[in-house]
Amino acid sequence: MSRKLQFQCPTCGSADVFYSCEPKCCFNHVCAECKTTFEPVTLLASKDRRRIDAPDPPPECTEPTVACCVCESVRVFLDDDDALVCMDCGAVLKMELTDVTA
Ligand SMILES: [Zn+2]
């Protein structure tokens, strides 16, 4: 079983971060503590492909979300060893936070 994504505010380190938009627009996230906004992007981390199952329960639409840089799926979750994996194409990804506005 995979786990839902979780990331921390790049300014204050709070995990109280929510996704404020929708995948067809952008990936803007907001920190509930300090109001920093940022957008996570993914990069291919390895040539390996993995199969993962969806987390249970599935994430709500305001929970942290990123798009796979290979297939643009937003079904990207954490595997047992904390690797970021796209459930749709199996790509192993890493994440960067961009457009950080404190
Ligand atoms: Zn913050």
Ligand SMILES: [Zn+2]
């Ligand atoms: Zn937007």
Ligand SMILES: [Zn+2]
């Ligand atoms: Zn993918």
